Amino acid sequence: MLATYMVAVTATTMCALHPVxxxxxxxxxxxxxxxxxxxxxxxxxxxQLPFLCLVCxxxxxxxxxxxxxxxxxxxxxIHLESVVFGLxxxxxxxxxxxxxxxxxxxxxxxxxxxxxxxxxxxxxxxxSMVMRLVPQIVSRGSRVGAVRAACSAAGGSKGAVRDGARxxxxxxxxxxxxxxxxxxxxxxxxxxxGAQRTQYxxxxxxxxxxxxxxxLIAWAALDAFLEWVACSQWQFYxxxxxxxxxxxxxxHVALVVLPLLFALVDRAKWTHAxxxxxx
Amino acid sequence: xPIAAHGDAALEFVDVSFAYPGEADPVVRHASASVPRGAFxxxxxxxxxxxxxxxxxxxxxxxxxxxxxxxxxxGGSDVSEMDAQESARAVGFVFQRPENQIVCDSVWHEMAFxxxxxxxxxxxxxxxxxxxxxxxxxxxxxxxxxDELSGGQRQILALASVLVMQPEVLLLxxxxxxxxxxxxxxxxxxxxxxxxxxxxxxxxATHAPERMADYATMRLHLEDGRLFERAILDETxxxxxxxxxxxxxxxxxxxxxxxxxxxxxxxSDWVLRGMSLSVGQGSVHALxxxxxxxxxxxxxxxxxxxxxxxGRLSCALRGSQALLPQDPKMLLACQSVREELxxxxxxxxxxxxxxxxxxxxxxxxxxxxxxxxxxxGGQQQLVALLKLMAGGxxxxxxxxxxxxxxxxxxxxxxxxxxxxxxxxxxxxxATHDLGFVRKVADEVSLLFDGQVAATEPVADYxxxxxxx
Numbered sequence: 001m002l003a004t005y006m007v008a009v010t011a012t013t014m015c016a017l018h019p020v021x022x023x024x025x026x027x028x029x030x031x032x033x034x035x036x037x038x039x040x041x042x043x044x045x046x047x048q049l050p051f052l053c054l055v056c057x058x059x060x061x062x063x064x065x066x067x068x069x070x071x072x073x074x075x076x077x078i079h080l081e082s083v084v085f086g087l088x089x090x091x092x093x094x095x096x097x098x099x100x101x102x103x104x105x106x107x108x109x110x111x112x113x114x115x116x117x118x119x120x121x122x123x124x125x126x127x128s129m130v131m132r133l134v135p136q137i138v139s140r141g142s143r144v145g146a147v148r149a150a151c152s153a154a155g156g157s158k159g160a161v162r163d164g165a166r167x168x169x170x171x172x173x174x175x176x177x178x179x180x181x182x183x184x185x186x187x188x189x190x191x192x193x194g195a196q197r198t199q200y201x202x203x204x205x206x207x208x209x210x211x212x213x214x215x216l217i218a219w220a221a222l223d224a225f226l227e228w229v230a231c232s233q234w235q236f237y238x239x240x241x242x243x244x245x246x247x248x249x250x251x252h253v254a255l256v257v258l259p260l261l262f263a264l265v266d267r268a269k270w271t272h273a274x275x276x277x278x279x
Numbered sequence: 280x281p282i283a284a285h286g287d288a289a290l291e292f293v294d295v296s297f298a299y300p301g302e303a304d305p306v307v308r309h310a311s312a313s314v315p316r317g318a319f320x321x322x323x324x325x326x327x328x329x330x331x332x333x334x335x336x337x338x339x340x341x342x343x344x345x346x347x348x349x350x351x352x353x354g355g356s357d358v359s360e361m362d363a364q365e366s367a368r369a370v371g372f373v374f375q376r377p378e379n380q381i382v383c384d385s386v387w388h389e390m391a392f393x394x395x396x397x398x399x400x401x402x403x404x405x406x407x408x409x410x411x412x413x414x415x416x417x418x419x420x421x422x423x424x425x426d427e428l429s430g431g432q433r434q435i436l437a438l439a440s441v442l443v444m445q446p447e448v449l450l451l452x453x454x455x456x457x458x459x460x461x462x463x464x465x466x467x468x469x470x471x472x473x474x475x476x477x478x479x480x481x482x483x484a485t486h487a488p489e490r491m492a493d494y495a496t497m498r499l500h501l502e503d504g505r506l507f508e509r510a511i512l513d514e515t516x517x518x519x520x521x522x523x524x525x526x527x528x529x530x531x532x533x534x535x536x537x538x539x540x541x542x543x544x545x546x547s548d549w550v551l552r553g554m555s556l557s558v559g560q561g562s563v564h565a566l567x568x569x570x571x572x573x574x575x576x577x578x579x580x581x582x583x584x585x586x587x588x589x590g591r592l593s594c595a596l597r598g599s600q601a602l603l604p605q606d607p608k609m610l611l612a613c614q615s616v617r618e619e620l621x622x623x624x625x626x627x628x629x630x631x632x633x634x635x636x637x638x639x640x641x642x643x644x645x646x647x648x649x650x651x652x653x654x655x656g657g658q659q660q661l662v663a664l665l666k667l668m669a670g671g672x673x674x675x676x677x678x679x680x681x682x683x684x685x686x687x688x689x690x691x692x693x694x695x696x697x698x699x700x701x702x703x704x705x706x707x708x709a710t711h712d713l714g715f716v717r718k719v720a721d722e723v724s725l726l727f728d729g730q731v732a733a734t735e736p737v738a739d740y741x742x743x744x745x746x747x
Contacts, residue, residue: 125383128383128384129383131384140609143604146582147604147610148609148610150579150582150602151600151601151602151623152599153599153600153601153669153674154601154623154669170608170611173608173652177652181374181376182380185372185374186392187363188341188367189444190367190368190396190444192363192396193362195364195396196398197395197398198394198395199401200391200394200395200401200408
C-alpha cells in the first residue's frame, strides 16, 4: 500500500514539468517530510536547497532561448522563460528526491523484498542474503587485517600488497566455508525439498486495503492523465502561455497532501486520547 | 520420566560405519545405539572424534560425502529412504555457529523459512510461528533484524526456526559452545523444557556434559570411532580445583590503562567508561564478565588495533606482541597445517620448528598435511595458537582461547599459557571459562558496564566470588 503510494506520488511528480504541478509537488513533499520525519528533514535539505539554486541559476546562463529579455551583460542574456524553466526543473528534482528519501525512510528493505518474493522467491532470498553478507565480509576483512597487524612478534606487516592478498585469501576461504555450512542449514530445513514454496507475511491484506489500493491507483491514473493534458498545452519556449485556475490541478494536490493529512489526523487522535485519559 | 521400551526408539544406529573419501581409517566403526523416544541424550567425545559426523549421518540431506554402511532409523523408518520433505519434518538439526545457519535478514522471515520450503499453508504457518515464539519468549524481538541480536538470541532463533517444523528428533551440534555462561544456561533450560513438556527427543553433541547432567537421561561416548553408553558424569567431568603451590610475585607494570573511554561511533554509547587496569610483567591476567562488558574491546585496545577517545594507555611490549582472535579462522591463511605453522616460523629451519611445535602440543603427525579447514574447531584453535607462539611473543593477548574446546584441548591451551609465562611472557586473556581462569591466571579483573568492577589475585577472587 505504502509502496504503491510512494511509486504513484514519485512518478506523478517526476513526469510533470509544469510550473503549477512542480510547485504543488514540492510543497506537498516538504509538508509530508516535515510532518512525518520532523526535524531530520533538514539533513537532506542542507544539500538539496543549494542544488535547487544552482539549477535555477545555471539554466539561464547556458540556455538563451525565450523571448522575454530580463537582463543583458555583453553576450550573456537572461530570459524570463529560461529562468522559469530552471526553477521548475529544480523544484521537480528536489520534490522527487524528497519523496524518494521519504520512501527510503518509511519502507524497510525487508518489506520491499517480500513484495517481490511472491513472484521470484529465489531472487528475493538471494538479494536479502547479499544485503546481509556484504557488510559482514567487509567488517571481517578489516578485523582480519587488524589482527594480523597486531601480531608484531610474528614479523607483522610485509607490505600492503602481500598483506592485502593474504587477507583476501583468508576471507575467500572463510566465506566459502561459511557458505557450505549455510547451504547445509538450508537443506536441513527443507530447501529444494521439491514442493512449491509458499510465503509467510507478518501482516495481512484486508478487503479494506484492496479497496483503498484500487482507489489509489485509479486516482493516480486520473492525476497522470490530467498532467499529460496540462503538459501538452504548456510550453516554456519561446513564450509561456498564461496560467489559469483549473480544476485539473486538484487531484495532484489531493495526492501529495495525503501524508500530511494522515500525520495531522494521527497527531490529533493522540492528543485527544491523552486529554481523555487525563480527565 | 518413564523411559520407553527398547523397541520404541526415536533414533537408532545399527552397525553404522563411515569413512571420509581417501582416508584409510573410518571415523565411525560399527556403531550401534538406540535413543528412546523422549530421551535427552548427550553425545560426548574428544575434539575431532567424529561427533558432528555421527549426528549428520542421521540427517539425510546433510550426510557428508564418504562411504557409509549400516542402517540409521528415525521413528522406525530408514533415514536413507525418506524423501527430503519427510526428513525435514522428522529431524531438526541445530548447528554449532548460529550466524552461519541463519539465512534470512529478519527474525520472522527466518522462522518462516523452513515452513515456506515445505509449502505449509499460510494459516498453519501463522499458528506454528505464534506458538513457537510464545513458548520460547521471543516476542520482544520478533520483528528485529538478525544483525541486532545477541549470540544467545541467535542460537534461540536457530532452535526456533527448526522447532516450527515440529520435528520428532532434535539433533544439536555443540549448540552452546559459542555462548557466554548466562546465555548458555538460558538456552539449556529451554532445551530441557522442550524435552519435558513436548516430548521431543533431544540428542546433543557436547564436550561439557557436566552442564547438562541434571537434564540428561543418557550419554553416548565416541572413542576411536566406537560408540559406547556411559555414565552421565564420570571422573573426566569432575570439578577442577585450584592448583596448589606459590605463584610468582608480580613483576613491574608493563601494560597500563588509566581512565580510558571508548566508543565505536560518535552517536553510539560508550563501551568503556573510564577503564583503569594494569598488568604486571610475567603474569597471566584474566578478564572476565558477560558478553558486552567490553572484554574484547579492551584486548583490541591493548593490541593497538583500536584507539581510545580519552584517557591514557601505555604498553611497553608493543613490538613483540601477538593477538589470538576469537575466531581462529582469522589467522589461518595457508593450504596445509604444515605451511600454516611454518608461515611465521623464525628464520632458518622451519621444518625442525614445525616438528618441535607439533611434538609439544601432542597433535598427531598426520594432521600436518591436512587443510586447516578440515580440522575440527578445537584443532583449528590449537593450530592458530601454535602459529602465534612462533615469534616468541613477550605479550600474548587471547580472546576466548578455550571457546569450543574439549577438556584435553583446554588442558593443552592452559599448559601452553603456563609455559609462555614461565618463559617470561605476559599474558592477558579474556574468557568466560572460569575453570580455565582457575588453572592459569594470577590476577582476575571483573569487567562490568565498561569499567573494572574488581581486580584481585585469583585465589581471593574465587573465594569471594558469588556468581562466577
